[in-house]
Amino acid sequence: xxxxxxxxxxxxxxxxxxxxxxxxxxxxxxxxxxxxxxxxxxxxxxxxxxxxxxxxxxxxxxxxxxxxxxxxxxxxxxxxxxxxxxxxxxxxxxxxxxxxxxxxxxxxxxxxxxxxxxxxxxxxxxxxxxxxxxxxxxxxxxxxxxxxxxxxxxxxxxxxxxxxxxxxxxxxxxxxxxxxxxxxxxxxxxxxxxxxxxxxxxxxxxxxxxxxxxxxxxxxxxxxxxxxxxxxxxxxxxxxxxxxxxxxxxxxxxxxxxxxxxxxxxxxxxxxxxxxxxxxxxxxxxxxxxxxxxxxxxxxxxxxxxxxxxxxxxxxxxxxxxxxxxxxxxxxxxxxxxxxxxxxxxxxxxxxxxxxxxxxxxxxxxxxxxxxxxxxxxxxxxxxxxxxxxxxxxxxxxxxxxxxxxxxxxxxxxxxxxxxxxxxxxxxxxxxxxxxxxxxxxxxxxxxxxxxxxxxxxxxxxxxxxxxxxxxxxxxxxxxxxxxxxxxxxxxxxxxxxxxxxxxxxxxxxxxxxxxxxxxxxxxxxxxxxxxxxxxxxxxxxxxxxxxxxxxxxxxxxxxxxxxxxxxxxxxxxxxxxxxxxxxxxxxxxxxxxxxxxxxxxxxxxxxxxxxxxxxxxxxxxxxxxxxxxxxxxxxxxxxxxxxxxxxxxxxxxxxxxxxxxxxxxxxxxxxxxxxxxxxxxxxxxxxxxxxxxxxxxxxxxxxxxxxxxxxxxxxxxxxxxxxxxxxxxxxxxxxxxxxxxxxxxxxxxxxxxxxxxxxxxxxxxxxxxxxxxxxxxxxxxxxxxxxxxxxxxxxxxxxxxxxxxxxxxxxxxxxxxxxxxxxxxxxxxxxxxxxxxxxxxxxxxxxxxxxxxxxxxxxxxxxxxxxxxxxxxxxxxxxxxxxxxxxxxxxxxxxxxxxxxxxxxx
Numbered sequence: 001x002x003x004x005x006x007x008x009x010x011x012x013x014x015x016x017x018x019x020x021x022x023x024x025x026x027x028x029x030x031x032x033x034x035x036x037x038x039x040x041x042x043x044x045x046x047x048x049x050x051x052x053x054x055x056x057x058x059x060x061x062x063x064x065x066x067x068x069x070x071x072x073x074x075x076x077x078x079x080x081x082x083x084x085x086x087x088x089x090x091x092x093x094x095x096x097x098x099x100x101x102x103x104x105x106x107x108x109x110x111x112x113x114x115x116x117x118x119x120x121x122x123x124x125x126x127x128x129x130x131x132x133x134x135x136x137x138x139x140x141x142x143x144x145x146x147x148x149x150x151x152x153x154x155x156x157x158x159x160x161x162x163x164x165x166x167x168x169x170x171x172x173x174x175x176x177x178x179x180x181x182x183x184x185x186x187x188x189x190x191x192x193x194x195x196x197x198x199x200x201x202x203x204x205x206x207x208x209x210x211x212x213x214x215x216x217x218x219x220x221x222x223x224x225x226x227x228x229x230x231x232x233x234x235x236x237x238x239x240x241x242x243x244x245x246x247x248x249x250x251x252x253x254x255x256x257x258x259x260x261x262x263x264x265x266x267x268x269x270x271x272x273x274x275x276x277x278x279x280x281x282x283x284x285x286x287x288x289x290x291x292x293x294x295x296x297x298x299x300x301x302x303x304x305x306x307x308x309x310x311x312x313x314x315x316x317x318x319x320x321x322x323x324x325x326x327x328x329x330x331x332x333x334x335x336x337x338x339x340x341x342x343x344x345x346x347x348x349x350x351x352x353x354x355x356x357x358x359x360x361x362x363x364x365x366x367x368x369x370x371x372x373x374x375x376x377x378x379x380x381x382x383x384x385x386x387x388x389x390x391x392x393x394x395x396x397x398x399x400x401x402x403x404x405x406x407x408x409x410x411x412x413x414x415x416x417x418x419x420x421x422x423x424x425x426x427x428x429x430x431x432x433x434x435x436x437x438x439x440x441x442x443x444x445x446x447x448x449x450x451x452x453x454x455x456x457x458x459x460x461x462x463x464x465x466x467x468x469x470x471x472x473x474x475x476x477x478x479x480x481x482x483x484x485x486x487x488x489x490x491x492x493x494x495x496x497x498x499x500x501x502x503x504x505x506x507x508x509x510x511x512x513x514x515x516x517x518x519x520x521x522x523x524x525x526x527x528x529x530x531x532x533x534x535x536x537x538x539x540x541x542x543x544x545x546x547x548x549x550x551x552x553x554x555x556x557x558x559x560x561x562x563x564x565x566x567x568x569x570x571x572x573x574x575x576x577x578x579x580x581x582x583x584x585x586x587x588x589x590x591x592x593x594x595x596x597x598x599x600x601x602x603x604x605x606x607x608x609x610x611x612x613x614x615x616x617x618x619x620x621x622x623x624x625x626x627x628x629x630x631x632x633x634x635x636x637x638x639x640x641x642x643x644x645x646x647x648x649x650x651x652x653x654x655x656x657x658x659x660x661x662x663x664x665x666x667x668x669x670x671x672x673x674x675x676x677x678x679x680x681x682x683x684x685x686x687x688x689x690x691x692x693x694x695x696x697x698x699x700x701x702x703x704x705x706x707x708x709x710x711x712x713x714x715x716x717x718x719x720x721x722x723x724x725x726x727x728x729x730x731x732x733x734x735x736x737x738x739x740x741x742x743x744x745x746x747x748x749x750x751x752x753x754x755x756x757x758x759x760x761x762x763x764x765x766x767x768x769x770x771x772x773x774x775x776x777x778x779x780x781x782x783x784x785x786x787x788x789x790x791x792x793x794x795x796x797x798x799x800x801x802x803x804x805x806x807x808x809x810x811x812x813x814x815x816x817x818x819x820x821x822x823x824x825x826x827x828x829x830x831x832x833x834x835x836x837x838x839x840x841x842x843x844x845x846x847x848x849x850x851x852x853x854x855x856x857x858x859x860x861x862x863x864x865x866x867x868x869x870x871x872x873x874x875x876x877x878x879x880x881x882x883x884x885x886x887x888x889x890x891x892x893x894x895x896x897x898x899x900x901x902x903x904x905x906x907x
Contacts, residue, residue: 004315004350005372005589005818007036007810008749009087013597013768014041014063015051020071024078026773032780034807037085037316037352039750041597043072044304047096051768052597053089054320055096055287058103060304076313085315087352090305092331093324094281095121097288098140100173105288108136110175112263114218120297122289122326124432127277128265138264139272139285140172149246149256154266156184156244156255158237163229167259169266177262178221179214181228182207187254188240199233206231273690276428281324282539283425289535293326298334309351310342316352318375323357323470323538326531329368330474336370354591358542358563360468365586367478373590376750377563380593382571382579383741384558384610386836387734389854390570392613393556399620400555403627404646410553410567417548418464420684421540429536434459436529440510444520447506458503461492462511469538473513473530485511550600551683554650558609558657561600570613573836577824580838584746584822592747594738595755595767602759602767603752604799605657607738608724608731612656614856615726622723623652629716633706635699642699643676644686651676651704652720657731658760659724661794663717664708673704675762726862730855732758732793733866733900736802737836737851740901743806744840744849746822756803757796776800786884790865790898802884802901809883809903816842826874828892834858835871837894845906848873848880852900869896880904 010030012023023038030038042053045061053063062072079086097105104117112118113125113134125134141148148154154169156176165184167174176184185207194200206227210216216224246252259266267275272285279289292298308314317335322328332355339351353371359378365371401407408416422430434456441447441455465488471481485508493504509515513530516523550560559566571579583590595603612619627648635642643651654675660668677697680687687693707713735758742749752759754771756779761767779800789798810817820842827837834854840847850871852858858866872893880889883903894902 004352006085006087006316006352006748007814007817008034008743008751008807009037009039009591010035011039011596011750011752012041013753014043014053014066016049016065017770019065020067020075024071024075027075027078027082027084029773029777029780030084031082033756033804034811035084035751036811037087038079039087039316039318040089042089042091042320044091047099047101050096051765054091054094056091056094057096057101059091059095059301062304072313080312085352086313087316087318088305088308088314089318089320091320092290092292092301093321094287094289096286098138098286099171106173106175109138109262109264110177111218112136112177116218116296119294120291120300122279122291124277127432128275131265133263135263135265137267137271137275137277138172138174139267139269139276140169141266141268144268145266148266148268150252152245152247154246154255154259156241156258158234158241160234160237161229163225163227163231167255174259174262174264174266176258178216178224179210180258180261181224182210184244184258185237187243188237190240191243192236192240194236194240197236199231199236202231203228203233203236270690273424273427274431277432279429279535281321282543289324291326292331292334298331302335302338306338306342309339310344312344316354319353319355322355324535326535327474328355328366329472332368332371352589358469360563361565361568363468364480364582366472371587373587373747375596376591376593376747377561377596379583379590379745379747380599381559381561381564381568382576383594383738383745384561384564384606385568385571386573386576386741387607387737387853388559388570388610389613389856390572392616393569395616395620396613397555399616399623400649403623403649404554404644406553406646408553410549410555410565413553414545414549415464417544417552417684418540421543421548422460422463424684424688424690425543426536426540429539430460430463433529433533433536436525436532437507437510440515440521440525440529441506443522443525446520450500450503450506454498454500454503455507457498458492458496458507461496462488462507463533463537463540465492466537466541469541470534471537473511473534475513475516475527477512477514482512546600547682548684551650551679552646552685554646554653556609556613557601557650557653558606558612561606562596562598573827573832574824576836577822577838580745580822580824588746589818590747591750592742592745593750593752594742595752595759596750597752597764597767599752599767600763601654601657602761603738603755604731604735604758605760605762607734608727608760609653609657610734611727611730611856611862612653614730614854615861618723618726618861622719623649625719626652626716629719630703630707630713633703637695637699640686642686642696643680643703647676647680647683647686647700648703650679654762655720656724656727658762659721659728660760661728663721669705669708671762671766672708673701675766676700676704678763728794728862729859729865730862732798733852733855733859735799737853737900739799739802740806740849740851740903741836743803743810744817744847744903745838746820746840749807749810751803756800758794758799780804784884786898793865798899802899805884806903809905813845813847813905816840816845816847820845820847828872828874831871837871837873848877848902848904848906850894850896850902850904852896855900865898866896866900869900870894871896871902877904880906 043063043066044056045058045063046053047055062068107115107117123136128135154167156167158165165176185203189200189203244251244255246255281287325331354373354375355371357374437455438452441450489504489508510529515521516526553566681689686696784801784805789801820840823839825837835852837850858869870893876892877889882889883905889904896902
């Protein structure tokens with residue numbers, strides 16, 4: 001049986017092209033390389049054709065496109081036989097909506113607040129202006145509503161098998177409330193001239209009981225539909241539905257009147273920026289937020305997962321986007337209770353549970369109970385910063401600013417990005433929050449004079465200055481959250497230029513929830529505001545930081561990573577040790593990731609780019625040369641340079657990180673062009689997703705194609721290729737150190753698919769390309785001949801061998817890695833900047849790990865593999881054995897022949 005805490009996990013992206021049966025066939029390979037758990041992307045029923053699985057449409061059904069129940073049974077059997085556990089990436093925050101495949105959402109559209117599923121979605125039913133009845137805005141139209149209506153894009157149809165009516169907008173189904181069926185039937189019978197026919201009379205008789213009263217009820221409606229289906233009058237109904245043809249002068253008023261009486265309000269997709277009234281996943285209109293804090297919704301969402309846990313088919317869960325929930329602490333507690341209830345009493349080996357939580361550089365784990373840790377972004381960034389040569393950052397900062405002309409500090413870049421996001425993609429959600437704040441103020445005599453405009457300005461200042469993803473205020477507030485909120489309030493109050501600084505005392509009371517205990521204020525409104533605000537700051541930070549600022553600030557894009565801080569300095573060895581000791585205390589068994597499906601670039605591409613800090617002056621000379629060579633491929637448009645110098649600088653780093661050993665081919669050019677297009681839209685300066693500038697995007701693509709065309713840019717390609725070879729060597733050494741740290745630091749190493757070999761991918765979807773597992777299987781037969789592997793390092797086998805060797809070590813000494821402590825080890829003065837050393841202790845076992853860093857000097861600036869690299873520790877190593885090289889160690893010097901890694905074991 002798989003152990004409760006994994007030895008290591010392997011993340012697999014399941015798709016139509018790689019489903020359950022394919023994963024089952026891969027299990028022997030996973031067993032051979034040494035992982036203990038398969039960590040699968042979401043495999044519950046998702047939108048047909050989904051490439052990622054996060055657009056769940058039914059939490060209680062396995063995805064048929066992946067193989068359904070039969071395919072999952074085959075995978076479960078293969079995993080059980082191999083003694084490998086299964087971790088599911090579970091999505092509690094949202095569901096895929098729109099179209100015609102989510103039964104819960106369709107029921108809500110059909111019945112509005114009368115639907116039992118209405119409480120499952122986070123909808124502000126009274127949030128639509130100028131509407132008498134509650135409803136939900138549906139911004140699905142590709143053009144304004146009037147144009148879509150009159151052109152016939154919206155059509156009323158009858159489903160003969162189901163006996164139901166629905167309007168359709170292309171692939172989007174819009175159910176009609178059955179209480180309008182009598183009206184429709186009378187209209188279609190009259191339009192078909194069938195009042196006197198047997199069919200017509202039969203139809204009219206069916207709906208006669210519902211002519212005058214608001215019936216049928218929710219419970220009665222299925223019988224009405226069944227009767228209509230059995231009537232076998234589909235041909236007549238189809239003829240009569242011509243009366244609702246909106247292309248006619250009589251048809252459009254009828255259809256419009258019918259649609260206006262539904263529980264939804266059709267709108268142009270751009271309306272979502274200012275008027276949407278359901279919580280989305282970030283700004284994605286077809287992903288609607290769920291409310292698992294609602295007990296019935298929680299139970300309904302977890303039937304299948306509970307069964308899989310009870311059956312022993314699941315050994316762990318990764319909880320996606322935990323910060324999107326209203327009360328993540330409550331959700332985790334409920335989930336742990338559920339797991340405890342459904343697991344057999346004989347199985348007391350624990351259940352692995354991690355959360356996707358983005359922690360800031362100095363942010364501690366929130367007060368989640370029963371969580372093993374996060375998905376590892378904070379560890380990824382700590383490793384990168386520890387391997388970074390901090391001495392190169394100031395020169396690189398100068399190069400970036402000289403090349404691009406950009407002078408904005410990163411903190412200001414983030415503020416500007418937040419302002420842009422507030423004014424565009426999240427404007428509707430922010431407006432709702434500001435109105436809620438205004439209602440609270442208006443309800444008390446002491447704050448009724450605060451206008452909505454002033455409150456909105458104060459709230460805007462607060463969310464722009466707020467430095468992390470969210471707080472966890474419920475009925476109470478913990479000390480850390482209070483200190484954070486008080487600090488933000490103090491800073492924005494000091495910068496406030498208005499005549500009413502006391503407004504911040506009111507704002508503080510609302511954000512902390514303190515005003516809920518103040519007589520005269522509406523406690524439910526205060527608590528609701530505080531909790532809704534917390535659900536808002538996370539998406540705002542993600543869209544502003546990760547998906548905007550990261551694509552504007554290009555000093556060293558290796559640091560522009562999820563959970564990272566692009567303006568961060570490198571970490572000293574002592575700081576690194578302190579952080580690892582803290583992580584050991586706070587989340588001993590959290591994942592240690594170096595690549596995920598959400599990272600901005602491949603783990604080895606990141607290490608190549610990181611190496612630029614080791615040779616900054618060479619980099620300066622190179623990029624200035626390249627800029628001069630490629631100036632002829634740029635355009636001057638209205639005084640602006642296309643592409644921008646900032647995008648050009650970003651592209652050169654991207655090329656260094658992803659440059660193929662054999663040079664670029666057509667596929668590589670397409671991949672880089674796709675990356676450049678996405679990066680430009682994410683940056684939201686010259687172009688964006690909502691207002692694309694096709695001319696700029698074309699100029700950017702032409703620039704990429706031109707500089708990578710060997711007939712036009714031979715000199716540039718030759719120069720870049722030579723520099724890329726140097727960065728690749730330095731990056732490979734950094735990567736081997738990264739792998740050694742990942743596999744020996746506190747935590748559970750997580751491997752994203754394909755990263756057993758060099759991972760030079762770019763941001764998704766580039767990092768979700770098919771994986772050549774056949775090639776990787778062939779490598780299993782190879783031996784760890786380190787000198788030979790080092791000589792042929794470009795083929796990636798050296799990384800593969802190091803991973804397998806260290807995974808085998810983790811398997812043999814599982815207790816050491818699960819329960820071992822962490823102690824930073826001193827280095828001799830001459831090696832303090834060139835290596836990291838630490839020990840893991842458990843009972844009588846002791847493991848010493850030494851990894852090199854800052855390799856430029858040892859490699860002549862990346863021109864040759866280091867020879868005779870050695871590191872002296874501040875303590876003797878007699879009695880240890882070098883695990884990689886299978887030899888005894890004596891003295892205090894670790895000889896890192898062929899590999900920049902030493903793994904020493906004393907037992």
